[in-house]
Amino acid sequence: MNRLARGLILPVLLLLAWEFGVGLMVEPGQAPLPSRVAAAGLGLLRSGDLPWGIAQSLGRVFSGFLVASMIAIPIGLVMGASRAVERNLDPLVESFRPIAAIAILPLAILWFGTGTPAALFIVAYAAFFPLIINTIAGVKRVDRRLVDAARTMGVGRVTILRTVIVPGALPQIGVGLRLALGVAWTAIIAAELAVGAKSGGGGSGGIGQMMFVFYAYSIELNSIVVCMLAVGLVALLLDRGLRAALSHAMPWGRA
Amino acid sequence: MRAPPALRSVGVYLRTMLVFMLAWHLVSALVGNRILLPAPLVVAEAFWRLALAGELLEHATISIARMLLAVCLATMVALPFGVLMGLYRWAEELVDPIVELLRPISGIAWIPLALFLFGIGHALPVYIMFYAALFPILLGTIAGVRGVERRLIDASRTMGVPMTRIVGHVVLPAATPSILVSLRLGVASAWTSVIAAELVGAPSGLGYAIQWYRDMLVTPRMMSFIAMVGVSGFICDAGLRWLQRRLTPWAPMRAVLA
Amino acid sequence: MSAVKLRLENVGKSFTLADKTTTVAVQDFTLDIRAGEFLVIVGPSGCGKTTILNLLAGLEIASTGRMTIDDRIIAGPGAERGVMFQDYALFPWRNVRGNVEFGLRFGPAGAGLSVADREERVRATIELVGLTGAENKYPHQLSGGMRQRVALARLIANEPGVLLMDEPLAALDAQTRLILQDELLRIWGQDRDAPSRRTVVFITHAIDEAVFLADRVAVMTTNPGRLKQLIEIDLPRPRGDATRAAPRFHALTQQIWALIRAEAFRATIT
Numbered sequence: 001m002n003r004l005a006r007g008l009i010l011p012v013l014l015l016l017a018w019e020f021g022v023g024l025m026v027e028p029g030q031a032p033l034p035s036r037v038a039a040a041g042l043g044l045l046r047s048g049d050l051p052w053g054i055a056q057s058l059g060r061v062f063s064g065f066l067v068a069s070m071i072a073i074p075i076g077l078v079m080g081a082s083r084a085v086e087r088n089l090d091p092l093v094e095s096f097r098p099i100a101a102i103a104i105l106p107l108a109i110l111w112f113g114t115g116t117p118a119a120l121f122i123v124a125y126a127a128f129f130p131l132i133i134n135t136i137a138g139v140k141r142v143d144r145r146l147v148d149a150a151r152t153m154g155v156g157r158v159t160i161l162r163t164v165i166v167p168g169a170l171p172q173i174g175v176g177l178r179l180a181l182g183v184a185w186t187a188i189i190a191a192e193l194a195v196g197a198k199s200g201g202g203g204s205g206g207i208g209q210m211m212f213v214f215y216a217y218s219i220e221l222n223s224i225v226v227c228m229l230a231v232g233l234v235a236l237l238l239d240r241g242l243r244a245a246l247s248h249a250m251p252w253g254r255a
Numbered sequence: 256m257r258a259p260p261a262l263r264s265v266g267v268y269l270r271t272m273l274v275f276m277l278a279w280h281l282v283s284a285l286v287g288n289r290i291l292l293p294a295p296l297v298v299a300e301a302f303w304r305l306a307l308a309g310e311l312l313e314h315a316t317i318s319i320a321r322m323l324l325a326v327c328l329a330t331m332v333a334l335p336f337g338v339l340m341g342l343y344r345w346a347e348e349l350v351d352p353i354v355e356l357l358r359p360i361s362g363i364a365w366i367p368l369a370l371f372l373f374g375i376g377h378a379l380p381v382y383i384m385f386y387a388a389l390f391p392i393l394l395g396t397i398a399g400v401r402g403v404e405r406r407l408i409d410a411s412r413t414m415g416v417p418m419t420r421i422v423g424h425v426v427l428p429a430a431t432p433s434i435l436v437s438l439r440l441g442v443a444s445a446w447t448s449v450i451a452a453e454l455v456g457a458p459s460g461l462g463y464a465i466q467w468y469r470d471m472l473v474t475p476r477m478m479s480f481i482a483m484v485g486v487s488g489f490i491c492d493a494g495l496r497w498l499q500r501r502l503t504p505w506a507p508m509r510a511v512l513a
Numbered sequence: 514m515s516a517v518k519l520r521l522e523n524v525g526k527s528f529t530l531a532d533k534t535t536t537v538a539v540q541d542f543t544l545d546i547r548a549g550e551f552l553v554i555v556g557p558s559g560c561g562k563t564t565i566l567n568l569l570a571g572l573e574i575a576s577t578g579r580m581t582i583d584d585r586i587i588a589g590p591g592a593e594r595g596v597m598f599q600d601y602a603l604f605p606w607r608n609v610r611g612n613v614e615f616g617l618r619f620g621p622a623g624a625g626l627s628v629a630d631r632e633e634r635v636r637a638t639i640e641l642v643g644l645t646g647a648e649n650k651y652p653h654q655l656s657g658g659m660r661q662r663v664a665l666a667r668l669i670a671n672e673p674g675v676l677l678m679d680e681p682l683a684a685l686d687a688q689t690r691l692i693l694q695d696e697l698l699r700i701w702g703q704d705r706d707a708p709s710r711r712t713v714v715f716i717t718h719a720i721d722e723a724v725f726l727a728d729r730v731a732v733m734t735t736n737p738g739r740l741k742q743l744i745e746i747d748l749p750r751p752r753g754d755a756t757r758a759a760p761r762f763h764a765l766t767q768q769i770w771a772l773i774r775a776e777a778f779r780a781t782i783t
Contacts, residue, residue, distance in 0.1 A: 010352065190361075431606070
C-alpha cells in the first residue's frame with residue numbers, strides 16, 4: 001500500500017465514524033454530520049457569503065501584516081546589528097510579548113471603535129512580535145566572519161548592512177514572516193469573534209463574525225463547522241503560498 | 256566601578272521602562288481623556304489597589320490553573336503519539352494527515368462550536384487551550400525524538416541493549432531538551448488563547464476581568480489586568496526555563512525559532 | 514599461530530543514494546583477524562574503512578560475502594563486539610559512572626551480576642582508564658581526553674571479546690593523541706601475551722598512529738574500497754616514545770605512505 005493510501009486511512013475512517021457513529025450514540029437532531037456540513041458549505045459558497053467573509057478577513061490580515069512588516073523589520077534589523085540599541089529596546093519588546101493581541105482587543109475597541117481600524121491594530125500588534133524577534137535572530141545569525149571579510153575589503157557600514165547582513169538574515173526573516181502571517185490570521189478570527197460577541201451580531205463582518213452569528217443567532221452548527229474548515233484551509237494556503245514566494249525570492253537555500 | 260552584569264541589565268530595563276512611562280504620561284496628558292488613556296500613575300495606583308484586594312491574584316490563578324490543566328492534558332496525549340510517530344515511519348504516515356488537517360484550524364476557531372459543546376464555564380477555556388498546546392508539543396516531540404543522535408542509539412545497540420530499553424533509557428532522555436522547548440511553545444500558544452476563550456466563554460479569569468472592566472469603562476483597572484496577563488505569561492515561561500535548566504543542564508535553552 | 518577471531522570473506526557493500534544511483538563502498542574484502550591482535554585499517558578518506566567497521570559491528574549488513582566471529586555469522590550488533598565511536602557517543606544526561614555502567618545495567622553483559630559486583634567492575638574500569646575521582650562529573654564538564662577515556666571505560670566494562678574503534682583519537686589535539694595512544698596500549702595490555710588480550714580492530718587515517726599501535730596494518734584503496742596490502746608490524750612490545758624514534762618505525766610509515774599517497778592526492782582534487 002503506497003504512502004498516499006496509507007495517509008488516507010485514518011481520516012476516512014474517522015469521517016465514516018463521525019457520519020454514522022454519532023447517529024448511533026445520540027439523537028442526530030441538530031448535530032453536525034459530514035454530509036450536512038458539506039451541504040451547508042455548498043450553500044454558503046453559492047450564496048457568496050463564504051467567499052465574501054474570507055475576502056474581508058483576508059483584506060484586514062494583509063493590511064495589518066503589511067503595517068507590522070514596515071515597522072518590525074527595520075527596527076529588528078537595527079536591533080540585531082547594534083548591541084546598544086537592542087539592549088535598550090529589548091525590555092519593551094519582552095514586556096509586551098506575553099500579552100497576546102487578543103488581550104489588547106478591548107483597549108483597541110475603546111480607542112478605535114468596533115470597526116476595521118481596531119481589527120487592523122490587533123493584526124499588526126500580533127504580527128509585530130514574531131517578525132521583530134526573528135529579524136533580530138536573523139541578523140545575529142549572520143556569520144561575523146562574512147561581515148569581517150567585507151570590512152577588510154574596505155566596504156562601508158551601511159553598504160555592509162545592505163549587501164551582507166540583509167541577504168544573510170533573509171531566511172530567518174522569512175521564518176518570521178510565516179509565523180507572523182499565521183498569528184495574524186488567528187488574531188483576526190479571534191478579533192472578529194470577540195467583536196461579534198460584543199456588538200451583538202452587527203459590526204464589521206469577516207469570517208470570524210460569521211461564525212459568531214451562526215452560533216448566537218441562526219444556530220447553524222453545520223455552518224460553523226464549514227467556517228472552521230475554511231479558516232483552516234485559508235491558513236494552510238496562506239502558509240504554502242508564502243513559502244513558495246519565499247523560496248522563489250531566496251534561491252540560495254533556506255534557514 | 257561597574258556594577259555586575261545582572262544588576263546592569265536590571266538597570267537598563269528600568270531605564271527603558273521609565274522612558275516609556277514618561278512618553279505615556281505625556282501622550283495621556285495631551286489626549287486628556289481619562290477613559291481613553293489614563294496616566295501611568297493612575298494605572299499603577301489601580302494595579303496596586305487590585306493587587307492588595309487580591310483580585311489580580313484571584314483571576315490570574317484561575318487562568319493559570321486552567322492553562323496548566325490544559326497543557327498537562329495536551330502533554331499526556333501528545334507525548335506518546337509524538338514518541339511513536341518520531342520512532343516509527345508507519346505511525347507518522349498514519350497520523351500525520353489528521354494532524355496537518357486539524358493544525359491550521361486554530362484553537363480560537365473552535366470557540367463557537369466549543370460553546371455549543373461545553374457551554375460557558377471552566378471546560379471551554381481548558382478545551383481551547385488543550386487544542387492550542389497540542390500541536391506545538393506533538394510536533395516538537397516528534398522532532399526531538401527524530402533528532403536523537405543516531406550514534407547514541409547505535410552505541411546502545413552495540414552493547415546489546417534491547418530496543419524497548421533503548422526507548423526508555425536513551426531516546427526519551429535524549430529527546431527531553433527538545434520536548435521541554437516544545438512545552439514552552441505549547442504554554443505560550445495556550446496562553447495566547449486563554450484570553451480569547453475567557454473573553455467569550457467564562458465567568459472568571461483574566462480575560463473575563465478585562466472584558467468586565469472595559470464594559471464598565473474603568474480603563475485603569477482594565478489595563479492592570481492586561482498587564483497582569485503579561486506578568487503571568489512571563490512567570491510561567493520563567494518557571495519552565497528554570498525547569499529546563501534543572502533537568503537538562505547540558506542542553507541549549509532555545510531551539511531555532513522555526 | 515593464534516586462532517582466527519574474525520573472518521571476512523569476499524565482503525562487499527553497496528549503497529543506493531537518494532538519486533537512485535548505487536555506489537560501491539567496499540568490494541571483495543577478505544581478511545582473517547587473529548585473536549588478541551591489534552589490527553589497524555588505514556587508507557585515504559572515503560575508502561570504506563568506516564563501512565568495514567559498521568559491518569563488523571553489525572550496524573550494517575553486507576551486500577555480498579560473509580563475516581563470522583568465532584565461526585558464527587555476524588547478523589547484527591552484539592555486546593561481544595564493543596564499539597567506540599569517533600565522537601564518543603556519551604549519554605549527556607548520565608555522569609561518568611552512569612555512562613560506564615550503562616551496558617552492564619541494561620544489556621546482556623551485566624546479566625547475572627549482582628549490584629555489588631557490577632559496581633565493583635565499574636569502579637575498577639574507571640580506575641583502569643585513570644578517571645578515579647571524576648565519577649560524578651557530566652560529559653559536558655569533561656575535556657576531550659577525559660571523554661575519550663569514559664567512552665573507552667564504557668566499552669571495556671562490558672568485557673567484549675572484540676573492540677571496534679572508529680578513529681577514536683581523531684577529535685583530539687596532537688599532544689593529547691600521543692598520550693592516549695600510550696594509554697590505549699597500556700589499557701589493552703600490550704605487555705601481556707596474545708591469548709589473554711582482547712582483539713582490536715582500529716580505524717585511523719594517521720599512518721604514524723597505525724604503525725605505533727598495530728600488530729598488522731591493513732592498507733585500503735578507495736573507490737571501490739578494497740584491501741590493498743597487509744603489512745606485518747614487527748616493532749617490539751611494549752611500545753613507547755622510544756618506538757616512535759626508532760628507524761624501523763620511520764621505514765614502516767614511509768612504506769605505507771608510499772602505498773596511499775597517490776590516492777590521497779587525488780582525493781583533494783575530486
